[in-house]
Amino acid sequence: MTQDKNNQYHHGDVPTALMAAALLRIKQDGVEKLSLRALARDIGVSQTAPYRHFKDKRCLLVELARSGFAELANRQQQAIPAEFNLKTLIAVGIAYLEFAKEFPEQYKLMFGTKIENRCEHAGLMESSMKSFEVILNLAIKGVESGFLIEKEPAHMARCLWSNVHGLASLLIDGFYNNLETDIDDFLRQQIAFNIRGISKDLVDLDY
Amino acid sequence: MTQDKNNQYHHGDVPTALMAAALLRIKQDGVEKLSLRALARDIGVSQTAPYRHFKDKRCLLVELARSGFAELANRQQQAIPAEFNLKTLIAVGIAYLEFAKEFPEQYKLMFGTKIENRCEHAGLMESSMKSFEVILNLAIKGVESGFLIEKEPAHMARCLWSNVHGLASLLIDGFYNNLETDIDDFLRQQIAFNIRGISKDLVDLDY
DNA sequence: TTTTATATGTTAACACTGTCAACACTGAGC
DNA sequence: GCTCAGTGTTGACAGTGTTAACATATAAAA
Numbered sequence: 001m002t003q004d005k006n007n008q009y010h011h012g013d014v015p016t017a018l019m020a021a022a023l024l025r026i027k028q029d030g031v032e033k034l035s036l037r038a039l040a041r042d043i044g045v046s047q048t049a050p051y052r053h054f055k056d057k058r059c060l061l062v063e064l065a066r067s068g069f070a071e072l073a074n075r076q077q078q079a080i081p082a083e084f085n086l087k088t089l090i091a092v093g094i095a096y097l098e099f100a101k102e103f104p105e106q107y108k109l110m111f112g113t114k115i116e117n118r119c120e121h122a123g124l125m126e127s128s129m130k131s132f133e134v135i136l137n138l139a140i141k142g143v144e145s146g147f148l149i150e151k152e153p154a155h156m157a158r159c160l161w162s163n164v165h166g167l168a169s170l171l172i173d174g175f176y177n178n179l180e181t182d183i184d185d186f187l188r189q190q191i192a193f194n195i196r197g198i199s200k201d202l203v204d205l206d207y
Numbered sequence: 208m209t210q211d212k213n214n215q216y217h218h219g220d221v222p223t224a225l226m227a228a229a230l231l232r233i234k235q236d237g238v239e240k241l242s243l244r245a246l247a248r249d250i251g252v253s254q255t256a257p258y259r260h261f262k263d264k265r266c267l268l269v270e271l272a273r274s275g276f277a278e279l280a281n282r283q284q285q286a287i288p289a290e291f292n293l294k295t296l297i298a299v300g301i302a303y304l305e306f307a308k309e310f311p312e313q314y315k316l317m318f319g320t321k322i323e324n325r326c327e328h329a330g331l332m333e334s335s336m337k338s339f340e341v342i343l344n345l346a347i348k349g350v351e352s353g354f355l356i357e358k359e360p361a362h363m364a365r366c367l368w369s370n371v372h373g374l375a376s377l378l379i380d381g382f383y384n385n386l387e388t389d390i391d392d393f394l395r396q397q398i399a400f401n402i403r404g405i406s407k408d409l410v411d412l413d414y
Numbered sequence: 415t416t417t418t419a420t421a422t423g424t425t426a427a428c429a430c431t432g433t434c435a436a437c438a439c440t441g442a443g444c
Numbered sequence: 445g446c447t448c449a450g451t452g453t454t455g456a457c458a459g460t461g462t463t464a465a466c467a468t469a470t471a472a473a474a
Binding site for chain 2: 030031032108111112113114116118119149152157158159161162163164165166167169170172173174175176177181186189190192193194195196197198201202
């Protein structure tokens with residue numbers, strides 16, 4: 001914190017400024033065109049300043065993805081109502097898709113191929129695990145409550161996950177653009193189908 | 208076709224050579240690092256020679272994706288047995304996943320975000336539609352035969368598609384790496400769950 | 415307070431990329 | 445044989461990620 005904020009040599013908080021700028025940039029131009037130099041220009045520092053805070057571009061992307069998973073987990077958790085039933089799964093699925101719709105570029109970063117060797121980044125893995133655990137806990141509860149088939153809850157969870165991820169991906173990448181019906185109704189129906197597939201009885205979910 | 212093949216000024220068939228080289232490159236280094244200049248070097252032409260055959264890099268990627276969809280459609284079609292029942296859907300789903308496993312980088316290109324404004328590329332759209340139509344026809348047949356719920360066959364098809372796409376994506380991006388069970392069993396089970404969700408009765412698919 | 419060390423920021427440079435304009439060669443049809 | 449369109453080449457420009465060497469500001473140590 002310098003006295004003279006206008007003539008400051010030190011920026012103050014380059015990392016968070018970079019993240020904010022990056023979120024803006026990817027929202028505008030897509031994650032594909034994101035450039036470190038442009039980010040540096042955006043926040044008014046030299047082109048190599050970011051390297052004091054991120055080892056390389058990949059690390060900045062990883063951090064973007066990590067925070068994305070954190071936000072996703074948070075939203076999923078928020079979507080769980082007090083009373084648990086099969087519709088809870090739909091609610092969480094919808095929350096998931098809402099996130100993907102709101103932050104498509106961040107979502108691409110989280111799951112896409114832009115980040116290679118994600119396993120090497122512990123923080124990212126941990127964050128994505130936490131997001132998955134929200135679904136996993138629901139599956140466990142579902143099996144315990146007798147709503148879901150008595151298979152591995154992990155498999156139930158992965159089933160839900162892949163279903164909702166498939167929907168999110170196709171949605172983001174524009175494969176549902178020329179849909180005749182309302183997109184939200186459609187998504188709700190798709191999730192409901194999937195839940196029907198792992199629910200114990202042949203329920204009629206009025207999605 | 209020059210007489211002297213060794214001192215040839217003209218390469219002969221740059222486009223197909225480029226495609227072959229590109230397929231090799233993305234298989235080795237991933238689609239993210241693909242560079243036009245490297246491709247040109249690979250096939251032994253100057254760095255700007257590709258521009259005589261592809262307007263820009265994007266067009267080359269589009270062609271890669273287009274041929275991918277064609278191959279995918281072909282494999283799906285091949286996987287359909289003479290006799291139709293619910294298991295047919297599983298078989299096609301498995302064929303789909305086999306393709307994704309065999310050509311992960313091409314798959315990423317086909318669905319991922321690397322190609323922006325895919326709608327502008329007519330050939331690509333047509334090719335991807337054809338791939339979808341294979342699934343759509345199955346859904347129609349499924350509704351006609353009374354195996355599937357009497358909803359929009361298009362919705363049934365999209366349900367199958369997003370399910371299998373979700374699995375493929377997560378598989379490719381390494382989210383199933385630390386799976387305890389056999390991956391093929393797992394995938395088969397996941398597809399079966401999904402089909403159970405859109406089948407008319409509560410069938411017990413012995414996947 | 416002065417000194418020192420560490421964190422942070424800058425400039426200059428390298429190798430690489432996509433792409434364009436200008437030029438050169440080759441082969442087919444007149 | 446000449447023309448010309450198709451194909452290939454060279455050279456250049458702007459942009460990128462990244463490193464090394466240098467500069468400054470702040471916090472800790474003296």
